[in-house]
Every structure is written in structure tokens, then in C-alpha cells.
Amino acid sequence: MANTSKTPRERADDVWARPPAGRRPKLTREAIVETAIKLADAEGLDAVSIRRIASELGVRAMSLYTHIDAKEDILDLMYDEVAGEALIEEELPDDWREACLQIVRRERQASRDHPWMFELARRSPRVGPNGLRHAEQTFAAVARLTDDPEAMVAIATALDNYSLGFAIREQHTVERGECGLQSARSSMLERRYVRSLLESGEFPHLKPLLELGVLDQDTFEQGLTWLLDGIERDYGR
Structure with missing residues (x-):
């Protein structure tokens, strides 16, 4: 046994x-x-x-x-x-940027479909063949921009950190639900202590954002664009 x-x-x-x-x-x-x-x-x-x-x-x-x-x-x-679901089945685009976009988007979709992956990742599961293929595919995309090993690792890590961080926050949002987020924001604005702080003038930038409810936006693509812009600025040819 x-x-x-x-x-x-x-x-x-x-x-x-x-x-x-x-x-x-x-x-x-x-x-x-x-x-x-x-x-x-x-x-x-x-x-x-x-x-x-x-x-x-x-x-x-x-x-x-x-x-x-x-x-x-x-x-x-x-x-x-x-990890296999995050793989790009067809040939990667020749353009490094488009290749990275496709990979990170697939990572996001896989995490959306299986939110328990974050909990499982904390248990340090063993890397399997698909995990290795995913890493290879990521580095293949990054290699289209630079062949410097340290730069390749730095870029791949930055992409993974962005994807993982956004996915964890997104999972929290999904768990609470859109109505839950609106309710939490409304509840915070209704609290006397919070209102007094907001009305004190100490938070001139936060106050209108909370009142307008513009904090609850899907900024994945915009943030990813900014990240890729910075990478291209430093390593682009």
C-alpha cells in the first residue's frame, strides 16, 4: 500500500x-x-x-x-x-512583442479558468513537461528581442510577475463579484470616519476616484502595454 x-x-x-x-x-x-x-x-x-x-x-x-x-x-x-493550457499551439510570431502578448494572455486565461492554481503554486509542485515547455516558449519569445541571458531572465521574470500579480488581484475581484466591489466602495463612503477624512481635503486625488467608482477597471492590457514599452525602450534594437 x-x-x-x-x-x-x-x-x-x-x-x-x-x-x-x-x-x-x-x-x-x-x-x-x-x-x-x-x-x-x-x-x-x-x-x-x-x-x-x-x-x-x-x-x-x-x-x-x-x-x-x-x-x-x-x-x-x-x-x-x-501549464499546458498556457502554451501557444501554433508557431510564435516573429515579433517578440506579439509573442509575449500571446503568452501572457494565455497565462491570464488559464488562471481565470483554474483559480486554485495559486493555492497549488504555494505548495511548490514539481515542474513537469508542460511547465518546461511553457518556460521554453517564454524564453523563445524573449530571445527575439535579446540574446543576453541575464536580460532574458529579467524580462521573463517581469512578465511573469505582472501576469501573476494581476491574476491574483483579479481572482479576488471575481470572488467578491462586481456587486460586492460596488457594495464595499459604497459602504466605505458611508462610514462617517472615512467621509470625514475624505472631506478634510487630505485626499484630493483619492476622493474623486472613490466617488466616481473608476477604481474598478480592467487595466490588464494597458498595464501590459506599459510594461512592454519599457522593455522595448531598454532592449529594443
């Missing part, structure tokens, strides 16, 4: 290094991962368990251990599967 209490570092090898069980098994690794992702999308990462996945698939929990050693294997596979 597999030891499900193993930590990622204690596992002997990567799940991708272990061949699928049998020639034509009734239960496949792909079905396990697909079911786990559907559960996480619908109910959150806490819903993903060996027993729950087995129940959804109509099999015994022990049968999953033919394909994985522990739950951490499933989490690794889930993370890598979503």
Missing part, C-alpha cells in the same frame, strides 16, 4: 518518469487528472482527494495507486496540465 503521507521531497521520482500501468487499463492517468481538475474548478482544491476522485470515476480508491504513489502526484499532474 502506498504511503500517502510522503512529502514531495521524499518521493523517489517524478510521476512523469513512471510509465502508465498496463497496456489498456480501464482506469487511466488522464482520467484521474481530468476528474481532479473538474473537482477543483467546481469546489476548490480541498475537494481533491483520492477517495473523491475514485468515487467520481466509479472505482475503488486503491485502484488509483496503480497510476500514482500519493495525492501529491495528482497535484503535480494537475499543475502541469494547466
Whole structure:
């Protein structure tokens, strides 16, 4: 029986290094991962368990251990599967800027579709083949601008930081809902203490923005444009 209490570092090898069980098994690794992702999308990462996945698939929990050693294997596979969704399937554009735009937009869409990825990322899942492909694709795009290794890493990191930071903030917005944000802003403006501070003249720039409600905008594309403009200014030829 597999030891499900193993930590990622204690596992002997990567799940991708272990061949699928049998020639034509009734239960496949792909079905396990697909079911786990559907559960996480619908109910959150806490819903993903060996027993729950087995129940959804109509099999015994022990049968999953033919394909994985522990739950951490499933989490690794889930993370890598979503990393695959961020890949650009066709050839990257020759223009570095357009290539980077396509990659970052795909990253944003993947994070929107699977918000549990942020929680899973904090657990430091193992990098799989799709994760490596995504990194390779990012550096291939950046290489169209510069071949300096340090510059390539700096640019790729800046793009990842922007995408990740915006996605986390966007997830928070989605969780609260548009009405929730409006309600929170209205509630803040209705508080006597806040109103007194705003009316004191200490916040001449913040006050009209709160009152007009212009803080709740989708600035992803504009911010990305500014970031790429700065990168092009420093490294463009």
C-alpha cells in the first residue's frame, strides 16, 4: 500500500518518469487528472482527494495507486496540465512583442479558468513537461528581442510577475463579484470616519476616484502595454 503521507521531497521520482500501468487499463492517468481538475474548478482544491476522485470515476480508491504513489502526484499532474493550457499551439510570431502578448494572455486565461492554481503554486509542485515547455516558449519569445541571458531572465521574470500579480488581484475581484466591489466602495463612503477624512481635503486625488467608482477597471492590457514599452525602450534594437 502506498504511503500517502510522503512529502514531495521524499518521493523517489517524478510521476512523469513512471510509465502508465498496463497496456489498456480501464482506469487511466488522464482520467484521474481530468476528474481532479473538474473537482477543483467546481469546489476548490480541498475537494481533491483520492477517495473523491475514485468515487467520481466509479472505482475503488486503491485502484488509483496503480497510476500514482500519493495525492501529491495528482497535484503535480494537475499543475502541469494547466501549464499546458498556457502554451501557444501554433508557431510564435516573429515579433517578440506579439509573442509575449500571446503568452501572457494565455497565462491570464488559464488562471481565470483554474483559480486554485495559486493555492497549488504555494505548495511548490514539481515542474513537469508542460511547465518546461511553457518556460521554453517564454524564453523563445524573449530571445527575439535579446540574446543576453541575464536580460532574458529579467524580462521573463517581469512578465511573469505582472501576469501573476494581476491574476491574483483579479481572482479576488471575481470572488467578491462586481456587486460586492460596488457594495464595499459604497459602504466605505458611508462610514462617517472615512467621509470625514475624505472631506478634510487630505485626499484630493483619492476622493474623486472613490466617488466616481473608476477604481474598478480592467487595466490588464494597458498595464501590459506599459510594461512592454519599457522593455522595448531598454532592449529594443
